[in-house]
Amino acid sequence: MIHSNPSSKIYLDIVEKLRNMIEADGLLPGDRIPSERELAERLNVGRSSVREALRALELLGLIETRRGEGTFIKDFQEHRLVELLGAFFLQNPQIQSNLLETKYLIEMDCIRTIIAYCSEADLDILLKWAAQSGFDDESFFQKIAELNRNKLLERIWRIINSYAKASYAPAQAIPLEGYINLIQALKERNENKARSIYYHSIRKLSTDT
Amino acid sequence: MIHSNPSSKIYLDIVEKLRNMIEADGLLPGDRIPSERELAERLNVGRSSVREALRALELLGLIETRRGEGTFIKDFQEHRLVELLGAFFLQNPQIQSNLLETKYLIEMDCIRTIIAYCSEADLDILLKWAAQSGFDDESFFQKIAELNRNKLLERIWRIINSYAKASYAPAQAIPLEGYINLIQALKERNENKARSIYYHSIRKLSTDT
DNA sequence: CGCAAAAAGTGGTCTGACCACGATGCCTTT
DNA sequence: AAAGGCATCGTGGTCAGACCACTTTTTGCG
Numbered sequence: 001m002i003h004s005n006p007s008s009k010i011y012l013d014i015v016e017k018l019r020n021m022i023e024a025d026g027l028l029p030g031d032r033i034p035s036e037r038e039l040a041e042r043l044n045v046g047r048s049s050v051r052e053a054l055r056a057l058e059l060l061g062l063i064e065t066r067r068g069e070g071t072f073i074k075d076f077q078e079h080r081l082v083e084l085l086g087a088f089f090l091q092n093p094q095i096q097s098n099l100l101e102t103k104y105l106i107e108m109d110c111i112r113t114i115i116a117y118c119s120e121a122d123l124d125i126l127l128k129w130a131a132q133s134g135f136d137d138e139s140f141f142q143k144i145a146e147l148n149r150n151k152l153l154e155r156i157w158r159i160i161n162s163y164a165k166a167s168y169a170p171a172q173a174i175p176l177e178g179y180i181n182l183i184q185a186l187k188e189r190n191e192n193k194a195r196s197i198y199y200h201s202i203r204k205l206s207t208d209t
Numbered sequence: 210m211i212h213s214n215p216s217s218k219i220y221l222d223i224v225e226k227l228r229n230m231i232e233a234d235g236l237l238p239g240d241r242i243p244s245e246r247e248l249a250e251r252l253n254v255g256r257s258s259v260r261e262a263l264r265a266l267e268l269l270g271l272i273e274t275r276r277g278e279g280t281f282i283k284d285f286q287e288h289r290l291v292e293l294l295g296a297f298f299l300q301n302p303q304i305q306s307n308l309l310e311t312k313y314l315i316e317m318d319c320i321r322t323i324i325a326y327c328s329e330a331d332l333d334i335l336l337k338w339a340a341q342s343g344f345d346d347e348s349f350f351q352k353i354a355e356l357n358r359n360k361l362l363e364r365i366w367r368i369i370n371s372y373a374k375a376s377y378a379p380a381q382a383i384p385l386e387g388y389i390n391l392i393q394a395l396k397e398r399n400e401n402k403a404r405s406i407y408y409h410s411i412r413k414l415s416t417d418t
Numbered sequence: 419c420g421c422a423a424a425a426a427g428t429g430g431t432c433t434g435a436c437c438a439c440g441a442t443g444c445c446t447t448t
Numbered sequence: 449a450a451a452g453g454c455a456t457c458g459t460g461g462t463c464a465g466a467c468c469a470c471t472t473t474t475t476g477c478g
Contacts, residue, residue: 010431011264035459046432048257051461052264055220059265067460068440098361105321105362109314152307153314156365219462244428255463260430276429277471 010045014053017043022073029075033063036071100168103160104203107141108195110148110157111182115189118147127183130176137202138165140179178202219254223262226252231282238284242272245280308373313412315366316350317404319357320391324398327356336392339385346411347374349388387411 018033027033036054040047054071057063064074114123126143129135138161145157178201185194199205227242236242245263249256263280266272273283323332335352338344347370354366387410394403408414 009429012268015268037459040432048260048433049431051257052261052430054460055261056265056268059221059224060268065460066440067438068458070459098359101322101359102361102365105318105359109318112314113310150307150310150314152311152369156311160361218460246428249463257464258462261461263429274429275471276469277427279428279471 010049011052011056014039014043014045014050015057018053018057027073029073031073032070033073096168099160099164103157103164104199104205106153106157106160107144108198109153110141110144110150111186111194111198112191113148113150113153114144114186115191115194117149118186120187122147123183123187127180127187130179130183135174135179137174175201219258220261220265223248223252223254223259224266227262227266236282238282240282241279242282305376308369308376312366312369312373313408313414315362315369316353317407318362319350319353319359319366320395320403320407321400322357322359322362323353323395324400324403326358327395329396331356332392332396336389336396339388339392344383344388346383384410 018039021027021033033039034042036047036050039050043050054063054065058065062074063071065071126147129143130140141157141161145154145161148154178197181201182194182197185197227248230236231242242248243251245256245259248259252259263272263274267274271283272280274280335356338352339349350366350370354363354370357363387406390410391403391406394406
């Protein structure tokens, strides 16, 4: 149960301890974490090791540092580094195909949970939003992910969407009608219809899955 | 177009330059990159800044360092972003409650892709494995996740499973028959049947989703 | 020629020193 | 007393140098 594997690297320990600290203190996005020097002292490590951990977390987009002010917990939703990562493994076509397929699977999962649990009122709001505004595919499915009451699924979608966005060109033209029809199917709680619309009208795939 | 923003942080510049270097030199997973000291000299920066960049990339799983040997490019398949983000936001209690539901959704997604793409031979192997050996629910669905050819989905399942395992008591007694029936449904490429077996016989849920 | 010891190279860590920047508070000026 | 300006302090950003632990390479002895 005790950490500090003798062979492990200090900065990884610090990442772990920061995670526990954030959890224990109930820190939220925007909150400040102790200064580098204070962390070094409290954890009995060098400041450079603390910095290695913080820089890694910063690159991940989990924290944000402001010179002269301090280090703050960031809202997880906006990691920009995904573009960077995308650039790093853009070369791997295997992952690419998995990315889109997984994104579609998750989106269908969101649709399923919406059909099972979403209130009629929320669907009406969504319908109104879709009917009136110019919107793109991403913002539509962001709404879908949010409407699904499963926060974990929503977060998974966000991450995968960020990756996909970084790796693929934005979607083609948007046939507004397809999205409206999809919402209609949601309101009818008709999963098969929703699935068909999603795969054929929106994603333009011949096969399902 | 040229980088080296005066205001940006050195370690970010280094990350960018490393990326360019890897691309320009056509370095592949397993290849070695220059030593920290050499990078520091070539880029005219301090070694600690180089280390901050390397540690960040290491935490991302893009590189691997071996003491005494050097730093190597890692197979991008193994990037750890998902794990890390998972470790950070799965602590949210709200999300905890979504764990099981999401696990089930992902498992059904695996089942769908298996139905769509898995070879008969692989299913026979799975059937044989299930028929002869004592196995538990976790190892069965691990096979399912592996059989699904989507590596990203498999990875997501592993993460969620490990967290679910930590949060919930292990599954109840295992009705071997259900799993066999499920495999049978897979072989018949009958999604509805598989789904029904999964939710009712295996997960014992009244409702779907 | 073979093998063990020495040397060189590499990542891991710590310390101390500056710099640049933001926030704070004291002090002068009005 | 209030308003503005300046010194100070705390913060992250960076660098240099020093060890340590470990691996690889070279050296040199038998």
